[in-house]
Amino acid sequence: MADLLTTSPAPSSSIALSSVDVESFKQRHREVFQPPLLKRYGLLITFILCVVYSLYCWWFFAIGKTLEQANWHIAGSYLADWVSYEARPDVEFEGGYFEITYPRFSPLGDNPKPEWIKTRVSTVTIKDEQSKTATSVAEPQAGISFMAPKKPAQKPTTEPVLNFMAPASSATQDSGSDNSAETIRPPVARQEEKITEVVLTVGDATIKVEGDRVEVAYQGDSLVANIQREQAVIPATSLPAWAVQKRPGEKIKMSFGWAGRAEIQNDEVKINKRFFGWENFWFDTNSKLWPLSGGDRIAAIFGGERLEPTRSNLSLAWEDFLYNPSWQHYDVWLKLLQTIVMAFVGTLFATFVAFPLAFFAARNITPNRFLNHTLKRLFDYFRSVDMLIWALFFTRGFGPGPLAGISAIFLTDTGTLGKLYSEALENIDDRQREGVKSVGANTTLIQRYGVVPQVLPVFLSQSLYFWESNTRSATIIGAVGAGGIGLKLWEAMRTNQDWENVAVNPGDKMTTEMVG
Amino acid sequence: MVVASSEMATVEAHFRELRSRKRLYTWGSVFGLAVALIASLWFANETNSGKFIDRLPHIFDFFGDMVPRDWVEPFRALLDLPSPYDDGSLKFNYPDGRVYFTESIYVPEYFYKMLETLNIAILATLIGFTFGIALCFLAAKNVTTSRWLRFCVRRFMEFLRAFPEIVIAGFFLAIFSLGPIAAIIAVSIHTIGALGKMYFEVVENADMKPDEGLRASGANWFERVRFGIVPQVMPNFISYGLLRFEINVRASTIIGAVGGGGIGEVLRLSISRGHEAKTIAIIALLFCTIVTVDQFSAWLRAKLVGQQAFDFGRG
Numbered sequence: 038m039a040d041l042l043t044t045s046p047a048p049s050s051s052i053a054l055s056s057v058d059v060e061s062f063k064q065r066h067r068e069v070f071q072p073p074l075l076k077r078y079g080l081l082i083t084f085i086l087c088v089v090y091s092l093y094c095w096w097f098f099a100i101g102k103t104l105e106q107a108n109w110h111i112a113g114s115y116l117a118d119w120v121s122y123e124a125r126p127d128v129e130f131e132g133g134y135f136e137i138t139y140p141r142f143s144p145l146g147d148n149p150k151p152e153w154i155k156t157r158v159s160t161v162t163i164k165d166e167q168s169k170t171a172t173s174v175a176e177p178q179a180g181i182s183f184m185a186p187k188k189p190a191q192k193p194t195t196e197p198v199l200n201f202m203a204p205a206s207s208a209t210q211d212s213g214s215d216n217s218a219e220t221i222r223p224p225v226a227r228q229e230e231k232i233t234e235v236v237l238t239v240g241d242a243t244i245k246v247e248g249d250r251v252e253v254a255y256q257g258d259s260l261v262a263n264i265q266r267e268q269a270v271i272p273a274t275s276l277p278a279w280a281v282q283k284r285p286g287e288k289i290k291m292s293f294g295w296a297g298r299a300e301i302q303n304d305e306v307k308i309n310k311r312f313f314g315w316e317n318f319w320f321d322t323n324s325k326l327w328p329l330s331g332g333d334r335i336a337a338i339f340g341g342e343r344l345e346p347t348r349s350n351l352s353l354a355w356e357d358f359l360y361n362p363s364w365q366h367y368d369v370w371l372k373l374l375q376t377i378v379m380a381f382v383g384t385l386f387a388t389f390v391a392f393p394l395a396f397f398a399a400r401n402i403t404p405n406r407f408l409n410h411t412l413k414r415l416f417d418y419f420r421s422v423d424m425l426i427w428a429l430f431f432t433r434g435f436g437p438g439p440l441a442g443i444s445a446i447f448l449t450d451t452g453t454l455g456k457l458y459s460e461a462l463e464n465i466d467d468r469q470r471e472g473v474k475s476v477g478a479n480t481t482l483i484q485r486y487g488v489v490p491q492v493l494p495v496f497l498s499q500s501l502y503f504w505e506s507n508t509r510s511a512t513i514i515g516a517v518g519a520g521g522i523g524l525k526l527w528e529a530m531r532t533n534q535d536w537e538n539v540a541v542n543p544g545d546k547m548t549t550e551m552v553g
Numbered sequence: 554m555v556v557a558s559s560e561m562a563t564v565e566a567h568f569r570e571l572r573s574r575k576r577l578y579t580w581g582s583v584f585g586l587a588v589a590l591i592a593s594l595w596f597a598n599e600t601n602s603g604k605f606i607d608r609l610p611h612i613f614d615f616f617g618d619m620v621p622r623d624w625v626e627p628f629r630a631l632l633d634l635p636s637p638y639d640d641g642s643l644k645f646n647y648p649d650g651r652v653y654f655t656e657s658i659y660v661p662e663y664f665y666k667m668l669e670t671l672n673i674a675i676l677a678t679l680i681g682f683t684f685g686i687a688l689c690f691l692a693a694k695n696v697t698t699s700r701w702l703r704f705c706v707r708r709f710m711e712f713l714r715a716f717p718e719i720v721i722a723g724f725f726l727a728i729f730s731l732g733p734i735a736a737i738i739a740v741s742i743h744t745i746g747a748l749g750k751m752y753f754e755v756v757e758n759a760d761m762k763p764d765e766g767l768r769a770s771g772a773n774w775f776e777r778v779r780f781g782i783v784p785q786v787m788p789n790f791i792s793y794g795l796l797r798f799e800i801n802v803r804a805s806t807i808i809g810a811v812g813g814g815g816i817g818e819v820l821r822l823s824i825s826r827g828h829e830a831k832t833i834a835i836i837a838l839l840f841c842t843i844v845t846v847d848q849f850s851a852w853l854r855a856k857l858v859g860q861q862a863f864d865f866g867r868g
Contacts, residue, residue: 094676103734111727375600378593421843425807429824434612438601512717516811530723
C-alpha cells in the first residue's frame with residue numbers, strides 16, 4: 038500500500054502528495070500501513086492451517102483408501118429403490134427344458150405370468166426325476182444300484198436303473214406285487230409339456246434362452262453364450278461393453294442400465310428387471326385384493342361381493358393395508374407417532390421443569406449465589422451427559438420404547454432450556470420489576486407481572502425450536518433402542534447393507550423426512 | 554350523565570366480553586394441551602416394552618450394571634494399563650487397545666477414539682463452515698440480487714437440513730462400510746444446511762454502508778463481499794460455527810454408536826457386553842470432553858461477540 042501511494046502515477050486531476058506528506062501520513066496511520074504480522078497474514082495462516090488439518094484428517098481417517106474401496110453401485114441401487122422395485126425371475130436349466138422361478142415374497146405374487154416373459158411350451162421327453170442325475174452317467178455303467186451293489190447286473194437294459202430306496206426289491210422283482218411297481222420306478226421317459234424357450238424383455242435388451250444357448254441383444258450388440266450345464270459358461274462371441282466375465286467359464290454379468298441386469302450362470306440365468314413405482318404399496322400379494330387392479334379394486338372395496346364372508350371388503354382392505362407385510366404401514370405409523378410423542382412430551386416436561394428452576398438460577402432474580410451456582414452446574418451436568426448416554430441409561434431402566442426416549446430428551450433439555458432461560462432472565466429490563474415492586478406487589482406477583490411478560494416470548498420460541506430439533510434427535514436416539522422410528526429405519530437400512538438386492542423400504546424414509 | 558353512563562356500560566360490557574373470551578381461549582388451550590399430554594403419556598406407556606410403574610424400581614439398573622470389580626479398574630481401562638483380573642476375555646484386555654506411536658509411546662484406546670470423534674466433529678464443522686459461507690452470500694437478499702438463484706440456494710440448504718443425520722449416515726455406511734467417513738459426511742451435510750441458514754440471516758442483518766462505499770468506488774461483487782460484508786459478519790460466523798461444533802461433537806458421538814466409529818461405537822459395545830470398568834471410563838472421558846469443549850467454545854464466543862453469543866439457542 039505504501040508503494041501504491043508513492044509510485045503510482047497520479048492522474049492530473051487527483052491530489053499529488055509530496056514525499057514529506059506521505060511520510061507523515063504513514064507515521065500517523067501506522068496501524069494501516071504496517072499492521073502486525075498476525076493481522077497481515079492471519080487469513081493466509083488460517084487457510085494454511087485448515088488445509089494442513091484437512092490433509093491430516095485425510096490420513097487419519099484413511100479417506101483415500103475408503104473411497105477406493107467404496108461400493109458405489111450400492112448407492113445407485115439404493116437411490117433407485119426409492120422410486121422403483123425389481124422383479125427377479127430365474128430361468129433354470131433343467132436339462133432340455135427350463136423352469137422359471139421367483140424368490141419368495143416376490144412383488145409379482147405367487148405364480149406370475151408377466152407379459153415381458155414369453156415362453157414356448159412344447160412336449161419334451163423327460164426321464165424320471167431320479168434318473169435326472171443318471172443322464173450324465175455313461176451307458177456301460179447302466180444298472181447301478183447304490184444300495185445293493187451285489188446285484189449290479191440284474192437288469193441288462195440300456196436304460197439306466199437307479200435305485201436308492203429299496204435295495205432288496207430289485208432282487209425280488211419277480212414277486213411282482215403292486216407295491217414293487219411303486220418302489221421300482223420303471224425308467225420311463227415321460228412326455229410332458231415344458232418350457233423349451235424363454236424370451237425376456239428387460240428394457241431395450243432381449244434375452245433369449247433356448248437349448249444350451251443364451252442370446253442377448255442390447256444396444257445393437259449381441260452376445261451368445263453356450264452353457265455347459267453345471268460346468269461352465271462359454272461366450273461364443275466376443276463380449277460387448279455391457280457384459281463382464283471375470284474368468285473364462287465363470288458367470289457373465291450384464292448390465293442394461295436403469296432397466297435392470299442379468300447374470301448367466303452355468304445352471305441358470307438370473308434376471309433383475311426394474312419397474313418404476315412402489316411395489317404393492319396398498320396390498321401385499323397375500324391379500325385377496327391384490328390380484329385386482331385399479332378400478333376393479335376400488336369397486337370391490339366399496340361394495341363388491343364379499344371376498345371374505347365374515348366381514349366387509351372395506352374392513353378387509355383396511356386390515357390388509359395396515360398389516361401389509363412388506364410395507365408394515367401400521368408399524369411405521371406407530372413408530373412415527375412414538376417419535377413425535379417422545380419429542381413433544383420430552384420438551385414439554387423439560388419446559389415445565391426448567392421454567393421455575395431458571396428463576397432460581399438467575400443471579401438477578403434470586404440473589405443467592407450458592408443456589409444459582411448449584412442449579413447452573415446441574416443444568417450443565419444434564420446437558421453434558423450426552424443424550425446418547427441418557428438414552429442408554431433409560432433404555433436399561435424402562436426397557437426399549439418411547440418412555441426411555443421421553444426421559445432422555447427431558448433430562449437433556451431441562452439442562453439446555455434451564456441454561457437458556459436463566460440467561461434470558463439475567464438479561465431482562467429491571468425497570469418493569471421495579472415498577473411492579475413499587476406498587477407493593479409481593480415476590481410472586483413481581484415475577485408474574487414484572488418478569489414473565491418480558492421473557493415469555495423468548496421462552497416460548499426457544500421451547501418450540503427445541504421441540505422441532507428434538508423430533509430429529511428422537512429419530513437418532515431411537516436407533517439405540519429409545520423407541521420410535523429410528524430403530525426401524527436403522528434396521529431397514531442395515532439389513533439391506535448385507536443384502537444388497539433387497540429394496541430399501543422407502544416408506545420409512547419418506548415418513549421420517551416428513552418429520553424432519 | 555345518563556348517556557355517558559350507558560356508554561360506559563357498553564364499554565364495560567365489551568371489556569368483560571373480551572376478557573372472558575381471552576380466558577376461554579387460555580383455558581381451552583391449557584385443556585387441549587393437557588389432553589394431548591395425557592394421551593401422549595398413555596400412548597408412550599402402552600407401546601413401551603416395560604410399563605412405567607413396573608419399571609420405576611429398576612430405573613437405576615444401569616448403575617447396578619456398572620459396578621466394577623474394584624474402583625481402580627476404570628482408571629486402568631482409561632489408561633490401558635494391565636488389569637490383575639485379566640483372564641484373556643474382552644472384559645479386562647485393556648492393553649490390547651493401545652495405539653502405538655513408537656515402540657514404547659502409546660495412546661490409550663479411548664483417548665484415540667475420543668480424538669477420532671473430535672476429529673469427525675472438527676472436520677465436519679470445517680466443511681460446513683466453508684460451504685456454509687460459500688452458500689450464504691448467494692442466499693442473502695442484500696448481496697445476491699437474482700431472485701431465482703437465491704430461491705435455488707435456499708431450497709438446496711433446506712434439502713440438506715431436511716434429512717435426519719441417521720438416514721444419511723445409514724446410506725453412506727452402506728457405501729463405505731462401517732467407519733467414520735459416513736459419520737463425517739452425514740454431520741457435514743447437516744452442518745452445511747444449518748450454518749448456511751444462520752449465516753445468510755446474519756448477512757441480511759449486516760450494515761450496508763460499507764458495501765455502499767465500496768460500490769461507489771467501483772468494487773466488483775467479490776470485493777464488496779470480501780471487504781464490505783465479511784469483516785462485519787465474521788465474528789458471528791465463527792461464533793455460530795463454534796456453537797455448531799458443540800452440537801457436532803454430540804452428533805458424531807451418537808452416530809458413532811450406530812456404526813460411525815469413534816467413542817460412541819466403543820461405548821455402545823462396552824455397554825451391551827457388560828464391561829463395567831470400560832463403560833465408566835468411556836462415560837467419564839466423554840463427559841469431561843464435552844464439558845471442556847463447551848467451556849472453551851463459550852469462552853471463545855464471549856471473546857468474539859460478547860454477550861450476544863448467548864442470546865441464541867443451538868442451531
